[in-house]
Amino acid sequence: MRKWSEAFQVASVYVGTIVGAGFATGREIVEFFTRFGFYGTAAIFLAGVLFIVLGSKIMLVAIDIRAKSFEQLNEYLFGRRLALVMNIFLMLMLTGVCAVMLSGAEALFTEQLRLPQRTGLVFTVILTLIVMAAGVKGLFAVNTFVVPMMVVFNFLVMLLVMNTGSRVFAPVVSSGWEEGGKAVLSAFSYAAFNLALAQAVLVPMAAEIKDRSAVKRGGVIGGLLLTVILSSSHISLGTLSDPASFDIPMAVIVEGTAGTLYFLYLLIIYGEIFTSVIGNLYGLERQIRSYLPIHSLWIYICLLSVVYVISLVKYGTLLEILYPLFGYISIGFLFLLLIKPDKAR
Template identity: 30%
Template sequence: MFQDAFKTLKIAGAIVALIVGAGFATGQEVMQFFVVHGSLGLAGTLIFFALCSYATISLLLVGQKYHFKSGEEVFRYYLGDIAGKLMSWFATLFLFSAYVVMLSGAGSVISQSFGVPVAAGAGLMAVLVLLVVIFGLQQLVNVVGSIGPLLVGLVVVIALSVLMDTGLGFDYDRPLAESGAQYQATPYWWLSGIIYLAFQVIGLASILPVIGGREKISKNLIGGGLLGSLLLFLTLLLLVLALIASTPAVTGAEIPTLVLAAQSTGKIAELFVYIILAGIFTTCAPCLWMVLARFSPDDKSKKYRLYAAVLSLLGYFCSVLLPFSALVNFIFPLAGYLGVIFLFFVARKQVFGKARVEA
């Protein structure tokens, strides 16, 4: 029983780590998807919870049944050979786009915290990630990646601190969407709940079925999916409440959670800056690795290093073309609408499922 509970916790932790990345921790995603809709944004988090539970459990269980070895196999199972291959290439494009967004986020964090130009901060992160990718320092990323639980914990502490200071007596009924002062990812609160999960489902579909294939007991997968989704929902709900409570201060900020951290205590704010940057680093490096693996699997070849340099340079220039908030507003909703199509085929396969078509 203890072993099953540990497996459930491990699966839940993996789900949280996959979704609560640096983009979530900056608060920019949460502002655009939920806070911008005021009190109705809170209802949107419930839709996210329901869909997250459904998607994670479905992907874990299908992986247990068919033992997929790659994301492309998953996409071909649900979409067919041609559409599945196209979705696999889109997933690669999305990973590169996420890399660009994270570089921009790093630039904004460094600029907001230390007063240096955004381009300089983004360039520093791009160089660091490039060096790690070229020299194969995966272990460094794994070590730094262990800060994931600390990142989530600090977000919760900061949100609770803000709510304790402000109380719940703030005005929920002034959605920023009406003022035009804040980017909004979607025009409707209910659509935000759907798209916020959907833009991440492409990445989840590449990883969760592989995790599911390693577990023999279905209830551990179901429990892990539910627990992971619940933890995400509670963390998201707290952050939405704290950001709504601090609406005047965080509106228009590139990194809203840094504004919240500054309202709590100086020490937490200082620590949070470095934790967010570490989180961005551990998001950037795997994104670039996975894109490179698509074009040059041999990470010791000259071709691999050339592609790494070219993609890093291209990603850097793209990251400084638009502000972090604008990139989030453009890339994530677009990926979300394609994610909705994928979710439709997941549900369709469950209702009208046929035997698996072998790759």
């Protein structure tokens, strides 16, 4: 029973790390999947398989080689010289994604709650420092609470949308093979981007748990949950004629089909943003502490100061530029992870 409990905690942190502002608001799903219409559905299942297989593998390899940070995993995958380049790139990615999360929180507070500018940024920064003071226990606690709510809510919204009789997926412009090929590439890009980022959390977490069966189950459960959330959100977003025209397209759907649940949805969006912020910062802090033996609190303050400045750029602009760029560069990480043998084997 204890192993299943640990597996669920692992799955919750895995899902919570990957699901952030872009995912929760629907913008990320539109960018990588929904714009391909029906082909995006097949791409989601491909991405789901990659999440199940490779999410588990990251944690198992981390246990086998006794890696405590993503730097050690990258040395195993790339060799010492290339690992240095990958580690710098990954730290920049984590910082950039944290900025997108904070910018998403700002958009949520100003656009949906009509609160003054910077309210969302300041509130999230303060709450992050409070939770991260508890370390990995705070990470587990927040994700174990938010992730089940997120899964149930996304599925409920999908059912409500389908019950309205709205047409799902507008016709795609390109020919079938062309659009299908783009969707497949997008699935690999999406999985590569998210797995490259997730290793910052999955590696130190696996090192603390050290139980192969628990992390393997957690990887499978986490990958399945991600597939369910992606699929349900994708189907809901497919009912909009132009989902890319909204900064928070999922909010438009919820407000139109389930108005009574609207504020609950905003709370869940914020929870998803917050889990991603604390997960990425946890990974960055673990890496920086291996170079600089200073107190974690000061590392978090410095990181949040940098992220705060970057997040002042408009949320939609940050997401459109950074996410696809990071995704294509991360495909090299995905390829090496696929071909690298499991050391234990």
